[in-house]
Amino acid sequence: MSSAEKAERFRRLIERVDYDGRDGKVFIRFKSSTSDSAQSKRLGSYASPVVAECVLKQKDRRSRSRLCTSIAADGRLPRITRLMALALRFDTLTRQGQVSDYSALARLGHVSRARITQIMNLLLLAPDIQEEILFLPCIDQGRPIHMAQLQPIARQWKWADQRRRWAVLRQSLKNPDNCLEVSDPSR
Numbered sequence: 001m002s003s004a005e006k007a008e009r010f011r012r013l014i015e016r017v018d019y020d021g022r023d024g025k026v027f028i029r030f031k032s033s034t035s036d037s038a039q040s041k042r043l044g045s046y047a048s049p050v051v052a053e054c055v056l057k058q059k060d061r062r063s064r065s066r067l068c069t070s071i072a073a074d075g076r077l078p079r080i081t082r083l084m085a086l087a088l089r090f091d092t093l094t095r096q097g098q099v100s101d102y103s104a105l106a107r108l109g110h111v112s113r114a115r116i117t118q119i120m121n122l123l124l125l126a127p128d129i130q131e132e133i134l135f136l137p138c139i140d141q142g143r144p145i146h147m148a149q150l151q152p153i154a155r156q157w158k159w160a161d162q163r164r165r166w167a168v169l170r171q172s173l174k175n176p177d178n179c180l181e182v183s184d185p186s187r
Contacts, residue, residue, distance in 0.1 A: 014029070060151035079149065080147060083119055102120065121151060125154050133145070
């Protein structure tokens with residue numbers, strides 16, 4: 001069996017994977033099998049999916065960074081990709097009520113409120129632009145797209161205008177291989 005077939009089989013078994021970075025715990029929730037449907041009907045509400053819990057123990061922070069660098073051997077994610085993911089995470093924290101507002105995020109992150117606003121402005125981009133930013137390929141050095149280049153685009157109210165300006169920005173990049181292709185700039 002090839003590794004791609006093994007990976008696909010594994011994906012079909014797993015429903016969800018959660019990681020708690022504070023405790024180093026990994027929770028793997030397996031999908032319930034369809035062959036056990038008669039048994040789950042018989043058990044009713046007592047039937048529950050299988051959840052495996054693993055604890056990742058690391059001696060210190062340096063071992064964690066070595067683990068991360070071994071995974072990303074082909075380069076690193078662009079800074080704008082990491083900021084986009086951070087904006088999505090901050091939005092989740094505020095929506096869930098874990099953080100009261102952006103000022104609290106700024107205090108927790110030891111950054112200014114203006115910086116938090118800049119990061120959160122990335123959420124004003126059209127969803128397809130956000131997706132492209134999240135899936136930018138790894139880079140070895142430099143920054144293919146700067147935050148300052150995206151701020152004027154995010155200030156545009158209409159997503160069609162954002163998409164046009166995004167296409168212009170993409171065309172003006174010196175190294176277009178660092179970015180994904182825009183399928184239709186006239187959207």
